Amino acid sequence: MTVIHKMYIDGRWTNGASTKIRSILNPATEEVMGMVGDGVIEDAEAAIKAARRAFDSGEWPETPVEKRRDYLRKLADLLEASADEFARLETLNTGKPLRESELDVADAVAAFRYFADLACKKITVETISREDGTTSVITREPVGVCAQIVPWNFPLLMAAWKLAPALAAGNTCVFKPSELTPLTAIKLFSLIDQVGFPPGVVNLLLGDGNHVGSVLAESPLVDKIAFTGGTKTGRSVMRAAAGNMKNISLELGGKSPLVIFEDVDVETAVDTALYAMYFNQGQVCVAGSRAIVHAPLYDEFTRRFAERAQQITIGNGLVAETEMGPLISKQQLERTEQYVAIGLKEGARLLCGGKRAPGHEEGYYFLPTAFTDVTLDMRIAQEEIFGPILVIQKFEDEAEAIRLANGTAFGLAAGVLSEDRERAERVARRLRAGMIWINSYHTPYVDAPWGGYKQSGIGRELGIHGLEAYLEIKHTNIKDKPESIGWFAAR
Numbered sequence: 031m032t033v034i035h036k037m038y039i040d041g042r043w044t045n046g047a048s049t050k051i052r053s054i055l056n057p058a059t060e061e062v063m064g065m066v067g068d069g070v071i072e073d074a075e076a077a078i079k080a081a082r083r084a085f086d087s088g089e090w091p092e093t094p095v096e097k098r099r100d101y102l103r104k105l106a107d108l109l110e111a112s113a114d115e116f117a118r119l120e121t122l123n124t125g126k127p128l129r130e131s132e133l134d135v136a137d138a139v140a141a142f143r144y145f146a147d148l149a150c151k152k153i154t155v156e157t158i159s160r161e162d163g164t165t166s167v168i169t170r171e172p173v174g175v176c177a178q179i180v181p182w183n184f185p186l187l188m189a190a191w192k193l194a195p196a197l198a199a200g201n202t203c204v205f206k207p208s209e210l211t212p213l214t215a216i217k218l219f220s221l222i223d224q225v226g227f228p229p230g231v232v233n234l235l236l237g238d239g240n241h242v243g244s245v246l247a248e249s250p251l252v253d254k255i256a257f258t259g260g261t262k263t264g265r266s267v268m269r270a271a272a273g274n275m276k277n278i279s280l281e282l283g284g285k286s287p288l289v290i291f292e293d294v295d296v297e298t299a300v301d302t303a304l305y306a307m308y309f310n311q312g313q314v315c316v317a318g319s320r321a322i323v324h325a326p327l328y329d330e331f332t333r334r335f336a337e338r339a340q341q342i343t344i345g346n347g348l349v350a351e352t353e354m355g356p357l358i359s360k361q362q363l364e365r366t367e368q369y370v371a372i373g374l375k376e377g378a379r380l381l382c383g384g385k386r387a388p389g390h391e392e393g394y395y396f397l398p399t400a401f402t403d404v405t406l407d408m409r410i411a412q413e414e415i416f417g418p419i420l421v422i423q424k425f426e427d428e429a430e431a432i433r434l435a436n437g438t439a440f441g442l443a444a445g446v447l448s449e450d451r452e453r454a455e456r457v458a459r460r461l462r463a464g465m466i467w468i469n470s471y472h473t474p475y476v477d478a479p480w481g482g483y484k485q486s487g488i489g490r491e492l493g494i495h496g497l498e499a500y501l502e503i504k505h506t507n508i509k510d511k512p513e514s515i516g517w518f519a520a521r
Contacts (some may be wrong), residue, residue, distance in 0.1 A: 033064070033065070034051055034065045034066065034067060035064060035065065035066040035067065035212070035213070035216045035236075036066075036067055037067055037069060037073060037077070037233075037234050037235055037236050038216075038219045038222070038223065038232075038233060038234035039073070039076050039077045039080055039233045039234070039235070040076070040077075040080035040083075040084075040229050040230045040233065041080075041223075041227075041228070041229030041230060042229075043223075044073075044076075045067055046067045046068075046069055046070065046072075046073040046236070047070055047072035047073050047076070048067075048068065048069070048070045048072075048073070050067070050068035050070065051065050051066065051067060051068055052065070052066050052067075052068040052209060052236075053065055054066060054123065054210070054211075054212065054213060055210075055359070056122050056123070056125070057124070057125035057355075057356040057357065057358050057359060057393060057394050058122075058125050058345075058346040058347060058348075058355060058356050058392075058393045059346070059392050059393055060392050060393060060394075061392075063122055063123070063213075064213055066212055066213075066216070066236050067236055068209070068236065068237050068238075068241075069235055069236045069237030069241060069242040070237065070241055070242070071241065071242070071245055073235060073236075073237065073242060074204075074235055074237070074241075074242040074245035074246060074249075075245065075249075077204045077233040077234075077235045078175065078177070078204055078245070078246070078249050078251050078252060079251065080229070080230035080233055081175045081176075081202040081203060081204050081230055081231075081233055082175050082202075082251045083230055084202045084228060084229065084230030084231045085172075085174055085175050085201070085202040088202070088228055088229075088230060088231070089228055090200060090202060090227075090228055090231045091171075091172050091200045091201075091202075092200075093200065095149050095150050095153050095198070095200070096150055098146070098149065098197065098198055098200065099146040099147065099149060099150050099198065100146075101146075101197070101225055101226075101227060102142050102143070102145065102146035102194060102197060102198055103142070103143060103146050104225050105142055105221055105222060105225050106139050106142035106143045106146070108221040108224060108225065109135070109138060109139050109142065109218070109221060110139045112217075112221070113132070113135045113136070113139070115217070116131075116135045116138075116186060116214055116217060116218075117131040117132045117134070117135045118131070118348070119213055119214050119217060120134060120135070120185065120186055120214050121347040121348055121355075122213075122347075122348070123185070123210075123211045123212075123213045123214065124182065124183070124185065124211055124347075124355075124358060125311070125347055125355040125356040125357070125358060125393075125394070126310050126311070126347050126355050127347045127352045127353065127354070127355050128347055128348055128350070128352075130309070130310060130347075131347070134184060134186055134187040135186060137187055137190070137474070137476070138186050138187050138189070138190035139190075140476050141187075141190040141191055141194045141476050141492075142190055142193075142194045144194070144476045144477065145194035145195045145197075145198040145496070145497060146194070146198055148195075148198070148494065148497055149195075149198035149199060149497060152170075152494060152497060153170050153199065153200075153497075153501070154170070155167060155168070155169050156168040156169075163509065163510070164507050164508060164509045165507070165508045166505060166506070166507050166508075167505070167506045167507075167508060168503065168504070168505055168506075169503075169504045169506065170199075170501045170502070170503055170504075171200070171501065171502050171503075171504055172199045172200035172201040172500065172501065172502070173199075173201055173253050173254045173277050173500055173501065173502055174201060174202075174252075174253030174254065175201070175202050175203075175204070175251060175252050175253050175254070176196045176201045176202070176203050176204070176252070176253065176254045176255070176256060176500065177203075177204045177206070177246035177247070177249075177252045177254070177255045177256070178192040178193065178196065178203055178204070178205045178206065178255075178256045178257075179206045179239070179243055179246065179255070179256070179257045179258070179259065179267075180192065180205075180206070180207055180208065180258050180259075181208050181258055181259045181260075182208035182210040182211040182358050183310060183313045183314060183315075183358070183416075184310075185207055185208065185211040185212070185213075185214050185215055186214040186215070186218065188258055189205065189207065189214075189215050189218055191480075191491050191492065191496070192205070192256050192258075192491070193205060193232065195491075195496045195497045195499065195500050196256075196500045197227075197231070197232060198497065198500075199497060199500040199501050201254070201500050202230060202231050202232070202233075203231070203232045203233065204233045204235055204246060204252070205232065205233065205234055205235065206234075206235045206236070206237070206242060206243055206246065207234075207236070209236070209237060209238040209239075210358060210359060211358070212236055215234060216234065216236075219232075219234045239263065243267075244266075244270060247266070247267045247270035247271055247276075248270045248271075248273055250273065250274040252274075252276060253276060253277060254276055254277035254278070254279070254500070255267060255271050255276050255277075255278055255279075256278075256279040256280075256499070257278075257279070257280050257281070258280075258281040258282075258315070259282065260282065260283050260414070260416075261282040261283040261414070261439075261440075261485050261486070264280045264282040264283075264487065267280065268280065268488075277499075278488060278489070279487075279488065279489035279490075279491065279499050280487040280488045280489065281315065281480070281481055281482070281486075281487045281489075281491060282315070282442075282482070282485065282486050282487040283315060283414040283440055283442070283485070283486060284315050284316055284317070284319075284414060284440045284441075284442030284443055284482065284486050285319055285320060285411075285412065285413070285414055285438045285439075285440045286306075286316050286317060286318050286319060286320065286440070286442055286443040286444055286445070286463070287318070287320040287321075287322050287434065287435035287444050287445070287461075288302070288303055288306050288318035288320065288321050288322065288444070288445040288446075288447070288471065289322045289425075289431050289435055289444070289445065289446045289447065289457060289461075290302075290303070290321060290322065290323045290324060290327065290331065290447045291324045291327075291446075291447060291448040291449075291450070291453065291454075292324040292325075292326040292327045293448055293449040293450060294327070294447045294448060294449060296327065296330050296331055296334055297334070298447070299323075299327065299331055299447055300331060300334045300335050300338050301338075302445070302447060302470070302471055303318065303321050303331075303335060303420070304335070304338055304339065304342070304398075305471060305472065306318025306321075306445060306471040306472060307319060307321075307398075307400075307418065307420040308339075308342065308354055308398050308418050309472055311354055311355060311356070311357055311396075311417065311418050312415070312416065312417050312418035312419065312420075313357065313358060313362070313416050313417065314472070315442060315443075315486075316442055316443035316465065316472065317416075318420075318443075318445055318471055318472075319414075319415065319419070319420060319421065320411060320420075320421050320422075320423060320434075320435075321335075321420055321421070321422045321423070322423050322424075322425055322431055322434050322435055323422060323423070323424055323425070324424075324425060324431075325424050325425065325426050328422075328424045331422075332381060332400075332402055332422055335381070335382075335400060335420075335422070336381050336382040336400065339382050339383065339398040339399075339400060340382055340383075340397075340398070342354050342398050344387045344390070344395055344397070344398075345390075346393075354398065354418070355395075356390075356393045356394040356395045356396075357394040357395070357396055357417060357418075358394070359394060360394060362394065362416065362417060363386070363394040363396060363417075365415070365416075365417065366396050366399075366415065366417035366418070366419065367385075367386075367396075369409075369410055369413075369415045369417070369419055370384045370385070370399060370419065372409050372410060373401050373404075373408065373409075373410040373419075373421075376408045376409065376410065377403065377408075378401040378402070378403050378404045378408060378410060378421070379401060379402045379403040380399070380400075380401060381400040381401060381402050381422070382397070382398065382399065382400050383396070383397035383398050383399030383400065383418070383419075384397065384399050385397055396417060396418055397418070398418050398420075399417075399418055399419045399420065400419070400420040400421070400422060401419070401420070401421050401422065402422045404421040404422065404423050405423075406423070406434060406437045408421075411423070411438070412438050412439070414440070428453070428456075428457060431457065432457060432460045432461065435461055436460075436461060436462045439484055439485045440482065440484060440485055440486045441462045441463045441464060441482050441483030441484035441485070441486050442463060442464060442465065442481075442482035442483075442486035442487070443463055443464065443465040443466065443467070443482070444458070444461045444463040444465075444466045444467075445466065445467045445468070445470070445471045446458050446461075446466065446467075446468050446469070447468075447469055448468075448469070451468070454468045454469065455468065462483050462484065463482065463483055463486075464479070464480075464481045464482040464483050464486065464487075464490070465479075465480060465481075465482070474492065475492070475493075476492055476493070477492070477493050477494075478492060478493050479491070479492055479493045479495040479496065480492040480493075480496070481495075
């Protein structure tokens, strides 16, 4: 008998208001690996109302921050104890190699612990004694009901990045995973249920953006929406959130450059570029999808990159030797193929890849792909593909490198490789991006901000900035007793 996974609303597992169910596929095999309830408007409204009651009338916002810390620490402990199960499930549902899923679980555990402790340090009361005899008290309070929507590429990690600071700050949450990858979120909520958060504090809503995500964005009962996903959808979320002037956090798309100077060893440059582009099959918002290479190194770099890209081991993420797994869905596979056709039509030269991986009759496998002879006005250089397609561009001097790097509507991340640290830092200062790696790539740090410039989003996650995104600041000015002000004369 097939188990149909339920939603978690108001402290209870529920089938939801509809009989609709959704099949969850393993992208490596195209086999059905689970069934989940498919939410409708009524489910979204029920989850929002539960969170609203828990915030307005419940105990959670007034729970001492130290006690909230204990809930999150317990959740982190349970997740860590089940790390192997979560990693395997994440690989089955997303297709990513197991070694990447294991990193995701470890980072999720770290996020819950970090924000649990950070809230105790940073949610403080400040007082200012004034010459007029009054005292100003500055407090930090939870925003309220937070709707949180995450994509399919890092389902568990994105859940931790959003839930941990929101709950530590005293908010209540309605969490919606991607309809493609809900399984680790469902498993996480089984741990949340085990921890015993008060009813309505944290709710799991299943379904797609059209049916339930839009309700979260539009509802006047929601105080904040935090969305990670594509820029086009982010604009829709922002417009919907304007209805009641919601607090918003948007972590959106990217077309991130990796600037490579001629003084870098070619093997190091290629190795970094491969990692920046093909980690998680290129399905990463910060993927280094534009290699901007110094002219003296360009020919050797492109030759060696093509050789190395074709040596990447493609396969099922559960196989230890696998270095790159399948794309998430048939739709994403077809989208990647379409961008190869677009690049060829625009006049770019296909360096390697460009087609489905041979020998894989089942699964959504695509070869590591790269284009050269790319100009900045080409769609493949401007648009986020979210697949394993790298564009390689050549530059002659620093000014051109900076112009190319900044030449898109995005500004999420960037990388600079150079033996000359002073030059690398000089270039980094000129790059319009929220996160920049010098002589490395991809690594997130839970205590450092994550987010972008321009059309890559609004706000930051992680670090103190990630906690502050879920807090309101209140100033209360206190006078010991009421006295006549006498501003207007009494007659």
